[in-house]
Each structure stands twice: as structure tokens, then as C-alpha cells.
Amino acid sequence: MDFEVIRASKDEIEVKLENVTLAEILRTYLNKNNSVDVAAWRQDHPTEKPILFVRTKTGSPKKAILSAISTIVKDLDKVESEFKNLK
Helix, strand or coil: CCCEEEEECCCEEEEECCCHHHHHHHHHHHCCCCCEEEEEEECCCCCCCCEEEEEECCCCHHHHHHHHHHHHHHHHHHHHHHHHCCC
16 A cells, blocks of 8 residues: 655644545544544545545544554454355
């Protein structure tokens, strides 16, 4: 997965992501986190990559993103396991 940190500070980060699907999944999971104040993405033009913006109330935005990724992976593993158990 390619990404580029555009801007980062103590409580905010902007990251250019690979695609809109990834940006939307991360936004959804980040907004479930109580330490996240705002998680949103924008795409300035359809030919450009989306930019994810995260601002936290407490903790670092980088840790919030890593936590969201970890939760996404766990949820996907659970779905895969349940799918394999179908008859």
C-alpha cells in the first residue's frame, strides 16, 4: 500500500492514500474511536489520490490510524473465518 504523509503535527495528520475505498474504510473505523475528533477525506479531482485528514482529542493521529488498521484486519480475518465455515 502506498501512502504519503503530507502534513503532520501533534494532533493532526494528512495522508495521501492509494484509493477512495481505503480512505472510506479508514474514515469509518477512525470515527468509531473516542480519541479521534475528526476523520475525513477529500479528493480534489477524480484523477488524484484521496487525502485522509485525522485530528485527535487525545493521543497521536498516527496511533489512531494504526489502531484502525489493526481493527480492520481483525474484522476481515473474522469474516474470512466465518466464510470458510459456511457449508
